[in-house]
Amino acid sequence: MNITFRQLQIFRVVAKSLSFTHAAEELFLSQPAVSMQVKQLENVVGIPLYEQLGKTIHLTEAGKLMYLFSIEIHRQFNETKKELDDLKGIEGGLLQVSVATTVNYYAARLLSKYCQKYNRVRINLDVTNRATLLAKLECNETDIVLMGSVPNNSDLVVEPFMENPLVIIAPPNHPLVDEKRIPIRKIKDDTLLMREVGSGTRLAMERFFLEKKNFKLISMIEMNSNEAIKQSVEAGLGLGIVSQHTIELEQEIGRLKVLDVANFPIMEDWNIIYRKGKRLSAAAESFRQFIHKNEN
Numbered sequence: 604m605n606i607t608f609r610q611l612q613i614f615r616v617v618a619k620s621l622s623f624t625h626a627a628e629e630l631f632l633s634q635p636a637v638s639m640q641v642k643q644l645e646n647v648v649g650i651p652l653y654e655q656l657g658k659t660i661h662l663t664e665a666g667k668l669m670y671l672f673s674i675e676i677h678r679q680f681n682e683t684k685k686e687l688d689d690l691k692g693i694e695g696g697l698l699q700v701s702v703a704t705t706v707n708y709y710a711a712r713l714l715s716k717y718c719q720k721y722n723r724v725r726i727n728l729d730v731t732n733r734a735t736l737l738a739k740l741e742c743n744e745t746d747i748v749l750m751g752s753v754p755n756n757s758d759l760v761v762e763p764f765m766e767n768p769l770v771i772i773a774p775p776n777h778p779l780v781d782e783k784r785i786p787i788r789k790i791k792d793d794t795l796l797m798r799e800v801g802s803g804t805r806l807a808m809e810r811f812f813l814e815k816k817n818f819k820l821i822s823m824i825e826m827n828s829n830e831a832i833k834q835s836v837e838a839g840l841g842l843g844i845v846s847q848h849t850i851e852l853e854q855e856i857g858r859l860k861v862l863d864v865a866n867f868p869i870m871e872d873w874n875i876i877y878r879k880g881k882r883l884s885a886a887a888e889s890f891r892q893f894i895h896k897n898e899n
């Protein structure tokens with residue numbers, strides 16, 4: 604059946620008012636033009652949609668069915684149009700943002716401020732480690748990623764927005780807590796709690812220890828969350844390497860101390876990352892600018 608949207612639109616108005624004259628007025632068309640569209644619709648459907656008894660129009664059973672159908676199409680059209688309008692603007696758009704687990708400590712506050720300003724933007728936040736974020740970028744599964752360093756040869760736009768110092772944390776009763784510029788060899792007997800393979804923190808840490816060729820850690824334990832590392836350090840399991848941004852609260856209440864180790868902190872950057880050629884939605888673009896303008 605080759606029913607056109609225009610035919611349905613005109614038939615809906617005729618069936619609603621049960622008058623060709625009223626329909627023509629409402630649609631700003633001539634009466635013959637309205638009659639012709641309804642006639643064409645009847646031809647396509649192959650069955651009469653109305654009957655004229657005296658001066659009054661009555662819908663046939665087929666006409667009533669077609670009227671319900673035209674109302675439903677009209678409703679769906681309006682809904683879709685509204686969503687498309689929303690997508691064109693920031694208001695009501697969808698922001699898909701994926702962040703490294705470490706960045707989430709900061710991103711949560713950032714998003715909260717962004718939402719106060721753009722309160723109709725719908726947010727989809729995904730928190731995961733570096734390796735998964737790179738895979739998501741590769742498959743175009745997200746608008747914007749916030750994470751640390753990315754491979755050099757990548758097909759990505761990388762915009763640094765904040766420093767990410769990685770520090771060595773210890774429980775408050777650790778013997779080195781008050782020492783200044785502690786040589787790295789002094790911590791080699793401590794167990795070091797480190798993030799899982801695939802994490803940006805782990806990568807930065809491995810790069811750092813690779814440069815210190817004469818330094819060998821004796822004991823390491825791997826954990827896949829910053830929280831697990833912080834709690835284990837607090838409990839006395841060993842020392843940890845984490846982002847300074849993740850320990851604000853624990854430092855403030857004195858549960859964790861940062862050791863003043865020589866060559867630390869390891870300075871990394873956090874970046875806004877998206878694929879080259881990606882057409883950012885209005886919401887994603889406004890979020891990108893919001894981060895850069897330091898409105899946070």
Ligand code: PGA
Binds near residue numbers: 704804
């Ligand atoms: P991660 O993130 O260690 O939680 O993966 C840190 C980063 O990307 O720098």
